[in-house]
Amino acid sequence: xxxxxxxINWYLNNKRDLPWRHTNDAYTIWLxxxxxxxxxxxxxxxxxxxxxxxxxTVADFASAxxxxxxxxxxxxxxxxxxxxxxxxxQLVMSNHNGNFPNQHDDLIKLxxxxxxxxxxxxxxxxxxxxxVVDGNVFRVLARYxxxxxxxxxxxxxxxxxxxxxxxxxxEDSALYNQAIMEFGALQCKxxxxxxxxxPISIDCYAFQNKVVNQLPVKIGKAEKKxxxxxxxxxxxxxxxxxxxxxxxDIWQHLYxxxxxxxNSILIIEDTDFVNQIKDMFGEEADxxxxxxxxxxxxxxxxxxxxxALKNYIFNFSKQKELNxxxxxxxxxxxxxxxxxxxxxxxx
Numbered sequence: 001x002x003x004x005x006x007x008i009n010w011y012l013n014n015k016r017d018l019p020w021r022h023t024n025d026a027y028t029i030w031l032x033x034x035x036x037x038x039x040x041x042x043x044x045x046x047x048x049x050x051x052x053x054x055x056x057t058v059a060d061f062a063s064a065x066x067x068x069x070x071x072x073x074x075x076x077x078x079x080x081x082x083x084x085x086x087x088x089x090q091l092v093m094s095n096h097n098g099n100f101p102n103q104h105d106d107l108i109k110l111x112x113x114x115x116x117x118x119x120x121x122x123x124x125x126x127x128x129x130x131x132v133v134d135g136n137v138f139r140v141l142a143r144y145x146x147x148x149x150x151x152x153x154x155x156x157x158x159x160x161x162x163x164x165x166x167x168x169x170x171e172d173s174a175l176y177n178q179a180i181m182e183f184g185a186l187q188c189k190x191x192x193x194x195x196x197x198x199p200i201s202i203d204c205y206a207f208q209n210k211v212v213n214q215l216p217v218k219i220g221k222a223e224k225k226x227x228x229x230x231x232x233x234x235x236x237x238x239x240x241x242x243x244x245x246x247x248x249d250i251w252q253h254l255y256x257x258x259x260x261x262x263n264s265i266l267i268i269e270d271t272d273f274v275n276q277i278k279d280m281f282g283e284e285a286d287x288x289x290x291x292x293x294x295x296x297x298x299x300x301x302x303x304x305x306x307x308a309l310k311n312y313i314f315n316f317s318k319q320k321e322l323n324x325x326x327x328x329x330x331x332x333x334x335x336x337x338x339x340x341x342x343x344x345x346x347x
Contacts, residue, residue: 003144003167003200003203004167004169004176004179006199006200007176007179007180007183007200008169008172008175008176008179009199010179010183010187010199011175011178011179011182011183014182014186014187015178015179015182016041016182016186018032018041018045019032019045019048019049019052020032020048020124021178024102024124024125024126025100025125026100026101026102026107026121026125026126027057027058027092027100028052029120029121029124029125030088030100030113030117030121031048031051031052032044032048033117033120033121034081034085034112034117035047035048035051035076036048037081037117038076038077038078038081039076041185044076047072047073047075047076050072051072054068054072055089057098058089058092058093058098058100059093059098061085061086061089062086062089062090062092062093064086066083066086066253067253067332067333067334069082069083069085069086070082070083070253070254070334071332071333071334073334074254074334074335074337074340075337075340077297077298078298079250079251079252079253079254079334080252081112083252083253084111084112085112087111087112088110088111088112088113091110091111092110102121102122102125102126102128103122103126103128104118104119104122104128104130107121107122116132116133116134118130119131119132119133119177120132120134120177123173123174123177124174124177124178127172127173127174128173129168129170129173130165130168130173131161131164131165131167131168131173131177132164132177132181133160133161133164134181134184135184136180136181136182136183136184136185136188137160137164137180137181137184138151138160138216139184139188139190139215139216140180140183140184140188141160141163141164141167142160142206142215142216142217143188143204143205143206143207143212143215143216144200144203144204144205144206145163145205146205146206146209146211146215147159147160147163147215147216148215148217149217150216150217150218150219151216151217151218152218152219153219156217191213193212195207195212222299224296224297224299224300224301225299225300225301226300226301226303227261227300227301227302227303228261228262228263228264228265228266228302228303228305229259229261229302229303229304229305230259230260230261230262230266230273230304230305230307231256231257231258231259231304231305231306231307231339231342232257232258232259232260232277232281232287232307232309232312233257233290233306233307233308233309233346234257234258234309234312234314235347236324238326238327239324239325239326239327240257240324240325240327240330240347241257241258241314241322241323241324241325242255242256242257242322242323242324242325242330242333243255243256243257243258243259243321243322243323244321244323245321246321250297250300250336251336253334254334254335254336254339255325255333255334255335255339256335256336256339257306257339258280258309258314258322260273260276260277260280262276265292265303265305266305268287268288268289280314281309281312281313281314282311282312282313282314284311284312284313285309285310285311285312285313286309286310286311287307287308287309287310288307288308289305289306289307290306290307290308290346291305291306291342292304292305292306293306293338293341293342295336295337295338302338304338306342327347330343330347331343
């Protein structure tokens with residue numbers, strides 16, 4: 001039995017019952033693919049269901065407010081992808097008469113859709129013969145064929161994409177794509193793959209040469225940047241002061257508290273820090289540390305200190321992104337997880 005047939009046979013006997021596998025609707029498949037770029041299936045499924053429930057059609061998605069989209073996206077990270085989805089839905093309405101495209105060459109032109117997503121949607125919705133190459137596919141191919149070229153290098157990407165397309169099962173490319181992706185997710189896992197019951201281990205280079213844990217090869221990422229946020233919680237009993245984050249930084253258009261960013265974790269006794277606080281909130285400002293949190297993002301580590309603030313004076317004309325928000329509507333605002341968790345614990 002060939003490599004492709006072995007994988008398909010395994011898939012038919014082991015595949016998970018997932019809602020997007022019961023449709024060839026390009027819009028529904030697009031939702032699942034973008035959401036699953038962020039997280040594992042188990043974590044992403046509730047988000048998929050939530051998006052489909054709120055936006056059953058691309059027209060519903062396009063007509064939603066950005067704030068509503070970001071609220072539903074909250075917790076997935078990479079909020080730009082949520083905004084890109086919103087822009088894509090609007091493009092589909094204006095450029096495709098509200099019909100979500102299912103052909104690769106049309107899909108690749110939409111915002112936030114790259115080579116992988118375009119191949120996946122066109123393959124699963126229209127049966128287009130495009131190899132879908134995600135992290136699972138990279139791993140299966142690297143181990144089975146013994147490829148040591150780094151998967152995140154230009155040479156590696158070219159090598160793997162050529163091999164993936166050469167292996168594409170012409171009779172049913174969508175079925176094969178699903179099979180190899182699912183095989184990587186459930187069988188040929190990143191850590192502790194179940195090689196003892198693997199149907200292709202007899203011909204697997206990595207298994208036979210005892211290098212399973214060494215493949216695939218990936219060039220190391222740059223060290224994460226550390227940032228230090230000092231949030232000031234201003235609560236008058238019925239309202240809290242919130243700030244809408246602006247463009248060109250993380251969490252664009254999400255809401256957090258007034259913030260002073262510093263170069264390191266500072267203590268209240270630090271003279272420069274005290275001067276910054278008094279300059280921002282007035283000479284009589286009284287502040288007390290509530291808690292410290294470390295928030296880890298893909299490329300950054302955010303060190304967060306929360307301070308309770310009293311006796312403050314604030315110049316709203318200089319900080320127009322700040323507004324008093326009723327505690328009753330606070331949960332309707334999209335917030336970074338570190339802010340949402342603090343609010344859930346303290347309000």
